[in-house]
Amino acid sequence: MPAPMATHEELWRIVKKLPSDFEPYGERDRNTDEPWEDCSCGYIHFAKLQGELGFDWGVCTTPKSPRAGLLTFEHMGCPEFEGENEPA
Secondary structure (H helix, E strand, O other): OOOOOOOHHHHHHHOOOOOOOEOOOOOEOOOOOOOOOOHHHOEOOEEEOOOHHHHOEEEEOOOOOOOEOOEEEOOOOOOOOOEOOOOO
């Protein structure tokens, strides 16, 4: 029997919020701090969760990010953003 799926509310209770996250999760201001992109903008190092939660939740997989290896809501942001269309 498969394990029950977590809910958004359960993930919000356990997600670690960092100062480098965008407000209201952290201290970065989306309107003045660069880069403004977040994981919803095609971040190549965002491993989405399976199922419906993957539309909003994943794990950051870039070692230089403060969110590396952490459960992440797509709008928390990352100061190390790398988009799908950026040159390597």
